[in-house]
Amino acid sequence: MASTTSFGDSNFGLQAAVINGNVTAQFLQSESLNQACLRDLRTTNPHHDKDRIQNTNGGLLKESYCWILHNEEFQEWQNDQSNCLLWIRGDPGKGKTMLLCGIIEEFTRTIGHTSNIVFFFCQATDERINNATAVLRGLIYSLVLKQPSLLSHLQSHYDQAGKSLFEDINAWSALSKIFMEIVRDPILRSTYLIIDALDECTTDLSYLLELITQAPSAYPQLKWIVSSRNWPDIEERFDTTQAAPISLELNEASVSEAVSKFIQHKVNKLAKVKKYNDETRHTIYHYLSSNSQGTFLWVALVCQELDRTSRRHALERLMTFPPGLNALYGRMMDQVRNSEDAKICKRILAVMSTVYRPITFHELASLVELPDNLPDDFASVSDIIAICGSFLTVREDTIIFVHQSAKDFLLREARDWCLSGGIEAEHFRIFSRSLQAMFKILRRDIFQLKFPGFSIENIMPPLPESISSGRILMSLLEKDWSSCLQILEGHRGTIFSVAWSQDERRLASASYDNTVKIWDPTLGQCVSTLEGHSDSVNSIAWSQDGSRLASASNDNTVRIWDLDTFQCVSILEGHSNSVNSIAWLRNGSRLVSASSDKTVRIWDTATGHCATTFKAPTESHSSIQWSQDISRLGSASNDNAISIWDSVTGKWASALDKHSDLITSLAWSQDGSRLASASIDNTIKIWDPKTCQCDFTLEGHSDWVLWITWSEDGTRFASVSCDNTVRIWNPANGQCLLILEGHRELVISIAWSQDGSRLATGSNDHTIKIWDPTTGRCLSTLEGHISDICSIAWSQDGTRLVSVSSDKTVRIWDATTNQRASTLERHSAPVHFVSWLQDGSQVASVSFDRTIRIWDPTNSQCVSTLVGHSDRICSIAWSQDGSRLASASNDKTARIWDPTTGQCVSTLIGHRGMVRSIAWSQDGSRIASASNDKTARIWDPATGQCLSTLEGHSHLIDSIAWSQDGSRLASGSNDNTIKIWDPTNSQCVSTLMGHRDMVRSIAWSQDGSRIASASNDKTARIWDPATGQCLSTLEGHSHLIDSIAWSQDGSRLASGSNDNTIKIWDPTNSQCVSTLMGHRDMVRSIAWSQDGSRLASASNDKTARIWDPTTGQCASVAYIGSAGLIEFDKVNLNLIHTTSGTFNIEFSCPTMSIPHSFASSPRPYGYGLNDDHSWITYDGVNLLWLPVEYRPSRFSPSFALYATTFVIGCSSGRVIFLALPETSPLSGV
The missing domain is CATH 2.130.10.10 (YVTN repeat-like/Quinoprotein amine dehydrogenase)
Incomplete structure (x- = not known):
């Protein structure tokens, strides 16, 4: 019988509240999942990157980019539906990035209400945004923000894999498939995909180029704009497509006019701040116009130096700047070398040339030993950075290179001075300084979480102030792991088998290195190495009384060892293929072996003779x-x-x-x-x-x-x-x-x-x-x-x-x-x-x-x-x-x-x-x-x-x-x-x-x-x-x-x-x-x-x-x-x-509604491993983190749990065991 609900005076409020509550709960749950997916997808917000880049370059000047909008090649690309790829190419400092910023501004203003304008800025000096996967994450992130309904393509995969979908070794493969699902979706609006600085995509650029060149031909609703330096491998890839190239060198007149407008803007701004007279202003303008060589970056760097120079010395300083970007960098490097703070500047430039991402003031103070007379504060460090101003700049307490070409110059032209000991030595110095900072700050359970496996994602900000200065290498700290670990080292190959003796006092391990080792698990020492097999040992088995050990090998034999003398007392021969498994009868009088030769043999362990052989027939049963x-x-x-x-x-x-x-x-x-x-x-x-x-x-x-x-x-x-x-x-x-x-x-x-x-x-x-x-x-x-x-x-x-x-x-x-x-x-x-x-x-x-x-x-x-x-x-x-x-x-x-x-x-x-x-x-x-x-x-x-x-x-x-x-x-x-x-x-x-x-x-x-x-x-x-x-x-x-x-x-x-x-x-x-x-x-x-x-x-x-x-x-x-x-x-x-x-489970009476959440489901008991074998757990709670080299394989695991002792055979050949507490390690938590 169908149930009915009447909305009368007596029950309307109750019914409405219940319905509304259910709908609201389901909506909030869905919204929460969506937000989690977007949060994990995001590596950066490209809109914030664009704002940062424009601010770093003194703002976006329309006169410096508007020429591209009237360019014949650009308009032809924009109007031709079959021409989906535009490549803007040019040498460093030619203004490619600001040009793309201008295009984004114009597209957003004119067609942003009907089309998706999606963009990404690559930066080689920042590992967050210098790889193909990060680019794809940024594009998908922006697309989903533009059209939230597209999130469904991502959410189904995310529900299964979580954050690892975006970060594991298969991230590119998974994300590229999701991206193609999105572009095939008929609800996708006309979309412009804009990627700046392909040459600064330092990882998996070939994957990204393949995606860019394949997608346009199949999906004409997509139009791509990309920029890069004049790299032959990028040119070779784009030559195979119908890409429309715009070379800044071939558009020299337009670029020069744009640079001239940029010079005029910068000089007028300087003149206003510095109160230049007309003669000084005209002299600076003409010098910059004559020597810029059509390079925005050169102009920006010179103007930056003039901004730091007093008015009366402006013209004198101006004449020291040579034309050309590399010559200017060389001049600036001479200035740094000859300064009173050359030593500390060298250390800073060495660190910045070595690290994989921009670093903060706090991190720099930990990685560079500052002079005793230099206060460890923001103002003092800023003054030192200013001396390196032609190479470095500061944005929101973060130190960055003014341009990728600046880092290239340091690593190529100034390497002998900047990294005099080599980049390996600098890595070691950074490592050592990071450890020193950590030892000063860190202590066990610094957040007093009590749960060792508590995820950092669940720690609410702000972080303690003392932690931020040492966080660059915090992952090196493994004290909680190593303090309870015994490492059994000695095997030179993969461990195939680990077996305890019946009395638990000894442990045996069989290895690919053809040996068997007997261990004292209390001391963590190898008692004896049993040698004799001529091929890898597949299996080992203790006799019931622990006096003998049998080993089975790929050399087609079984060996029986006396564990008092550690001598081989018998070699059982007869199998014609590898022996894979062995087992003792309880009284020790017989040993059974199974081989790849499709036979099982029973051996008399006293004589070493084969008592019985059972052969498999020609046909087998299923x-x-x-x-x-x-x-x-x-x-x-x-x-x-x-x-x-x-x-x-x-x-x-x-x-x-x-x-x-x-x-x-x-x-x-x-x-x-x-x-x-x-x-x-x-x-x-x-x-x-x-x-x-x-x-x-x-x-x-x-x-x-x-x-x-x-x-x-x-x-x-x-x-x-x-x-x-x-x-x-x-x-x-x-x-x-x-x-x-x-x-x-x-x-x-x-x-x-x-x-x-x-x-x-x-x-x-x-x-x-x-x-x-x-x-x-x-x-x-x-x-x-x-x-x-x-x-x-x-x-x-x-x-x-x-x-x-x-x-x-x-x-x-x-x-x-x-x-x-x-x-x-x-x-x-x-x-x-x-x-x-x-x-x-x-x-x-x-x-x-x-x-x-x-x-x-x-x-x-x-x-x-x-x-x-x-x-x-x-x-x-x-x-x-x-x-x-x-x-x-x-x-x-x-x-x-x-x-x-x-x-x-x-x-x-x-x-x-x-x-x-x-x-x-x-x-x-x-x-x-x-x-x-x-x-x-x-x-x-x-x-x-x-x-x-x-x-x-x-x-x-x-x-x-x-x-x-x-x-x-x-x-x-x-x-x-x-x-x-x-x-x-x-x-x-x-x-x-x-x-x-x-x-x-x-x-x-x-x-x-x-x-x-x-x-x-x-x-x-x-x-x-x-x-x-x-x-x-x-x-x-x-x-x-x-x-x-x-x-x-x-x-x-x-x-x-x-x-x-x-x-x-x-x-x-x-x-x-x-x-x-x-x-x-x-x-x-x-x-x-x-x-x-x-x-x-x-x-x-x-x-x-x-x-x-x-x-x-x-x-x-x-x-x-x-x-x-x-x-x-x-x-x-x-x-x-x-x-x-x-x-x-305590069973209850039947109910009409089933809860949507299973958070209250019972959890496992005792010790175990989590899904990816990276944690030892207790009652389902992460307890002890295992570094990669100490984990058993997920695909062919070699580990055993005996009572409260974990034994792990590592692919490196080591056998390790951990003696864990018999009582709950989480008691009192």
Whole structure:
């Protein structure tokens, strides 16, 4: 029922106030963001620069520039729409800058109301405005001020990157693209872009020239005016375009007349101030006219000197000025050399010739040692600057060169006197003087902020007076950093691996320099260097008792070292390629090694003999799933076939029937009696694992079938397809029971609640939908994410749902109230997978930043960060007892990790393509991996041995799932099919077909009686895995369905779609119970709470939402950054686990309005690193800044956190560690 509001006498004021308040709040928030963007974009205000330049030159004289406005070449350029580039060229001092100032004045006066007049003044002596990026920032800044609506082109990029958009190494690339977006905007008015002194753009001038020469031809609404000296490289570039050049040398008559007007103006002004008689005035005028050589600057400098000369000495002084600019500079230099203050003038000129920007009086006083008899005040220093007046001038307490040619003269003609010790010596003097100034002034926490990482941007001015004199080199101060740092130096190459001994008393490091070093972390000393490898050392591993160390190398060998004698006691040879990973058995009797030769070897450490070698087959599997009882392993291969491995007999069985295209997903029913496979052939197949025969092929989806999932009781299963639907099927007869539609985009994730009463779907439309799988009705749509929802997961009791999104956040939702419970943030890239430990005590998250983070859900603290993969991590899985974590990667390997130490226990090598998915057997004795090489492999995690290879699919296998009892394995492939395998004989039992497009997600119901699938065909299907029949097709989404999930009791099914919504379906009648709306982008992942009272969704809108699936209301919203997997804690329903951490959320009743700000979202706990690895943080607060040379790489990080000790392997070859306080370093703050 639609709500109404009446504006009667009793409530009008209240209603109006509420509406006005909301509008005002949103406007102010938007205005604040706009202002922040403009503030960070601005390096200078070109209008202020223009005013400064005109004031420095004594004002703008119209008579000195008006000739250009009547110049034939200028008028032809202005009137010709096809001629967009005007180049004003001339030697130094010819008045180019003032000419452009005059053009800007005239254009602003005559056409400024209909056209944008945008300009920028380059200055080589100021690093703020002497580079191409600064020019572009200035132009964009001025354009946005002229037409504020153009800010939208900038704001979207700024919202993602912040200030770094304008400052990092990619700033030019990003800004040039934004600039082109602006000039392509049809709302852009006719625009004149004016750039002065291209020759003073000292950095990336070629980039700027390329932009200027390319833009006019494509965008005739732009007209450029640029000026520069007569430089050949600029001329060469402009010769390739239709640039209209105006040479001041070729317009000598006009320039001379303009200079004459300038001389007349300057002499009249002098005569008035100095009270010259007519004879003196005429003599000065004629001398200047005869010797100026058409150079404004020469005239200005001579007049400046005459202004300092008494009237009676004016003519005498006048005759000492030689004609020509360089000759005048030489004369002025002789004057400085012969003055009584020559020594101090020399120091000042040396500093000014060396620094990268203009400096203030305060800074000069710190950098130049002034004579004892010279007071350190403004007047005294001004007098000294006046002696250097032909070279320097002062504007607003800042010392600048009168012209770039003055600095050029000092560095070229007067270098031997000005910089007699060389420019390097002057840099050292500036450095030393800066340090001395800092030592006198600075102290720890000078602002008494208490927070070490407090941003300077948040410090309100004014700065303390004592600080300004030393600020030129304040960045050199690293005392806070160095006082708690131990540096382990000795390696000559990159550190590949760092490992603690079990007792934490020693640290080992492996390096590119072919050595292993043993360190005493307390003393920071190298105890021993282990030499013997002939190539880089990739991995090291301590034995359990700490008496031995194993090292794996690119020289194809493994070495075992005695750590009492530091001698190599054994060399293990046999691999034919580099050894990448090693792991000890707990008793130390065996060592496992994995190599790039596609073998895993088990070694007898006592004899050094190879006990067993496991070779990878010629074809590899892309997806595998253990059965619940570990008796069978199902795999999907890239040739579209399903195979099942029997762990008792060790034999493989392959199904005869195949999908016609790639298998995308596998899923076992809970009792293991059936296996479902999804494929991009738009079908799902149900397999009997005992006979490896396909019982049913479920057809109905119109696009790829991506995922399938069984309900807990096995009576239904759901399929997700690229047709944007989720279908619920009856596996007993292969009938489609329901089609769940409602998402506007692809459904990425799907999950049944534990009881099967609800199904959750997460979609690219940024929403999660909870469905009733009995009716097909969407019960609620969880909105809040601001990007794609990658994965969703229900808590065991169905009360909470976890969602993970591309917005780098993980969100926990109260499925009862639909409120966000918590947000976990720590990853520096989108999070795409999350996995709970069975008892809910820990959660692991996987990110595109190539790291795995293990979180403590009770306090949201990141317990460990696992680093080792050389490419993106695709999937992770916990062993049932939580003692091991497995990861699958694009680097074609899987790794077994010890989550307590963060060490890689074993590397499983053999796949020839990326490993897409992994799954542990229930007892943890076996692990299955699925790969792009169309094979699945079964491994012994204790030995690293490949026990079997499953082949059969004709395309990569994207998903794999065991039935609860382990009797069936389901594989989903890009061949559009799902295959169910009997792991005892490797036979394909059933192939599920029906979706019209690829299946994106599948989910077993808890009892294994049904499988739900989500597809690109915008439907979800419910299947009977026993018969392969589609029980129902759930239609309603307007875009592909990305995720699907059963409620725990199987009574509802939820689907998340790219249409930004989540639908909750009743699987018994295919009706959409509720549509959950609120996400502003696709829903990537959904999850039911254990009791089915809540549904969580993760979206690409960077939010996670908790929904009440009954009412469809959103109970909570959390900002999570990137969408990924999301789950409820199985014990404490107020805890939600995400890839960013674990968050404690107190669920509230459903509310009708969701706050726009997420500033109150929970933060991480304990020590960690910030996104760019430049700070060590505590509870999310910047604590300790790391200089660049002490940071781990962002792309292949080599660091470890053990308790409160940080170990960092640097690219320089150094290993450093920091012992951090066990108690909160922020206590009392």
